[in-house]
Amino acid sequence: xxxxxxxxxxxxxxxxxxxxxxxxxxxxxxxxxxxxxxxxxxxxxxxxxxxxxxxxxxxxxxxxxxxxxxxxxxxxxxxxxxxxxxxxxxxxxxxxxxxxxxxxxxxxxxxxxxxxxxxxxxxxxxxxxxxxxxxxxxxxxxxxxxxxxxxxxxxxxxxxxxxxxxxxxxxxxxxxxxxxxxxxxxxxxxxxxxxxxxxxxxxxxxxxxxxxxxxxxxxxxxxxxxxxxxxxxxxxxxxxxxxxxxxxxxxxxxxxxxxxxxxxxxxxxxxxxxxxxxxxxxxxxxxxxxxxxxxxxxxxxxxxxxxxxxxxxxxxxxxxxxxxxxxxxxxxxxxxxxxxxxxxxxxxxxxxxxxxxxxxxxxxxxxxxxxxxxxxxxxxxxxxxxxxxxxxxxxxxxxxxxxxxxxxxxxxxxxxxxxxxxxxxxxxxxxxxxxxxxxxxxxxxxxxxxxxxxxxxxxxxxxxxxxxxxxxxxxxxxxxxxxxxxxxxxxxxxxxxxx
Numbered sequence: 001x002x003x004x005x006x007x008x009x010x011x012x013x014x015x016x017x018x019x020x021x022x023x024x025x026x027x028x029x030x031x032x033x034x035x036x037x038x039x040x041x042x043x044x045x046x047x048x049x050x051x052x053x054x055x056x057x058x059x060x061x062x063x064x065x066x067x068x069x070x071x072x073x074x075x076x077x078x079x080x081x082x083x084x085x086x087x088x089x090x091x092x093x094x095x096x097x098x099x100x101x102x103x104x105x106x107x108x109x110x111x112x113x114x115x116x117x118x119x120x121x122x123x124x125x126x127x128x129x130x131x132x133x134x135x136x137x138x139x140x141x142x143x144x145x146x147x148x149x150x151x152x153x154x155x156x157x158x159x160x161x162x163x164x165x166x167x168x169x170x171x172x173x174x175x176x177x178x179x180x181x182x183x184x185x186x187x188x189x190x191x192x193x194x195x196x197x198x199x200x201x202x203x204x205x206x207x208x209x210x211x212x213x214x215x216x217x218x219x220x221x222x223x224x225x226x227x228x229x230x231x232x233x234x235x236x237x238x239x240x241x242x243x244x245x246x247x248x249x250x251x252x253x254x255x256x257x258x259x260x261x262x263x264x265x266x267x268x269x270x271x272x273x274x275x276x277x278x279x280x281x282x283x284x285x286x287x288x289x290x291x292x293x294x295x296x297x298x299x300x301x302x303x304x305x306x307x308x309x310x311x312x313x314x315x316x317x318x319x320x321x322x323x324x325x326x327x328x329x330x331x332x333x334x335x336x337x338x339x340x341x342x343x344x345x346x347x348x349x350x351x352x353x354x355x356x357x358x359x360x361x362x363x364x365x366x367x368x369x370x371x372x373x374x375x376x377x378x379x380x381x382x383x384x385x386x387x388x389x390x391x392x393x394x395x396x397x398x399x400x401x402x403x404x405x406x407x408x409x410x411x412x413x414x415x416x417x418x419x420x421x422x423x424x425x426x427x428x429x430x431x432x433x434x435x436x437x438x439x440x441x442x443x444x445x446x447x448x449x450x451x452x453x454x455x456x457x458x459x460x461x462x463x464x465x466x467x468x469x470x471x472x473x474x475x476x477x478x479x480x481x482x483x484x485x486x487x488x489x490x491x492x493x494x495x496x497x498x499x
Contacts, residue, residue, distance in 0.1 A: 002267040006030040009262050009269045011249055012277035014042025015475060016467035018232035019482030020275060023079050024490060025241040033241060034264050036248035037433055041229030043441055050421060054371030056315040057224040057363065062193060065476040067217025071145055072476045075483035084231055087219040090330065096186045097411055098335040103186050109214035126177040134214060137162050138207035145480045148488065166204035167448050173203035185339040189357040192333065192379060195309050195442025195473045197356065199341050205446040205472055212476060222367055252286045259462035277467040279437050280455060287460060294459035301454050306447065308473065310427030310439035314376040314404055317421035322374050326412040327362040334358040334411055348383055353403045360408060376404055382438040385428040397424050442473035
């Protein structure tokens with residue numbers, strides 16, 4: 001087996017790892033990136049079908065933070081990557097369909113506030129308070145990365161109320177602000193973009209997402225999210241980084257509590273620094289048998305966190321432009337009349353496929369070169385997916401696929417008879433390609449009262465966790481954290497030595 005000596009090894013070539021690598025690598029600092037999949041990007045990848053004529057995006061590529069005041073734009077500019085990417089701004093955030101009515105959310109915060117006031121004038125006071133919360137508590141949480149860089153001063157007067165918000169679920173928060181069930185449910189549906197449901201998600205973190213979505217301009221990239229990943233991968237290589245794919249990590253060696261080497265399928269890396277962007281539990285399983293009490297304490301805290309949702313996606317090809325079949329907008333959120341609250345008795349039943357928000361994205365409108373593609377996505381947990389035989393899995397996937405199609409037909413009846421190709425992915429598919437525990441596509445759940453700060457202090461010298469598993473999901477979050485951690489580390493590395 002080949003042995004390579006590097007200054008730092010990054011585990012995982014998702015967006016966090018690719019951004020981190022682009023900022024960390026330097027002529028005098030050797031950085032390698034090990035990825036188990038056959039292409040870079042993590043969930044920001046695509047796959048092609050029908051003799052390469054259509055491209056399907058593996059995740060919803062609505063990216064926040066690319067407006068003039070966005071953290072992601074700031075990070076990409078400073079990393080020298082902004083001018084290598086082409087973003088297209090959304091004309092509206094989403095169209096929510098609820099109880100027979102379409103709610104067209106505009107693309108900017110002031111427009112959204114005005115839209116909500118027009119639709120729900122009887123909730124004017126709550127809407128104005130909600131808008132204020134987004135631009136105070138939400139903004140302050142959003143500015144966490146800039147605070148790490150020393151470029152944002154914390155408003156301490158907000159902290160007591162922010163702490164109180166972090167103890168509420170999003171649904172509890174909305175019920176404090178509003179009385180109109182329709183308003184509560186259409187706002188709750190936006191939680192799907194966080195890979196969450198409103199009666200679980202931490203309200204403080206959700207306000208952070210809403211600030212990003214409402215105030216920093218969401219956008220997408222042509223060529224699906226794979227073009228974003230491929231651009232970052234090419235630039236990493238151009239800057240001198242080494243990216244290996246189909247190269248899972250097999251073990252991490254330590255000596256006296258410090259990392260000394262990492263064995264992968266293709267080679268052995270001699271290094272004292274490992275930045276892991278994948279699930280912390282996976283990395284901990286690669287370490288030698290624990291010898292210290294710190295291991296046990298860390299592992300116990302890790303076991304208390306709950307892996308986030310996976311998802312089921314249906315990738316559809318139509319025989320005519322989807323706009324001619326009723327999907328005249330770029331993206332719809334289909335909301336059950338009673339909302340998405342599921343009692344415990346329904347978690348493992350088909351009720352979740354009927355009640356949880358179902359998104360329907362007209363990718364043909366966003367990116368015609370990818371084909372006449374529509375994608376349906378719904379959150380799902382591991383459930384029974386992982387204990388089925390191959391034949392059982394195939395049958396169950398087809399059964400659930402049909403349930404979701406029938407639900408979509410109720411909203412878009414003209415779709416029926418015009419779908420020429422269907423393919424489905426499940427949490428088991430997610431696990432196969434990403435090795436993410438339980439097929440989670442969103443890291444750990446950001447629940448009320450959960451504290452993930454301990455992840456910044458792994459019990460092994462030289463190991464660091466960076467990315468959405470430690471702070472919350474999202475393209476912008478992952479990219480900004482990759483930039484911020486690499487930027488700060490590079491500053492420490494290149495700082496003059498005090499005399």
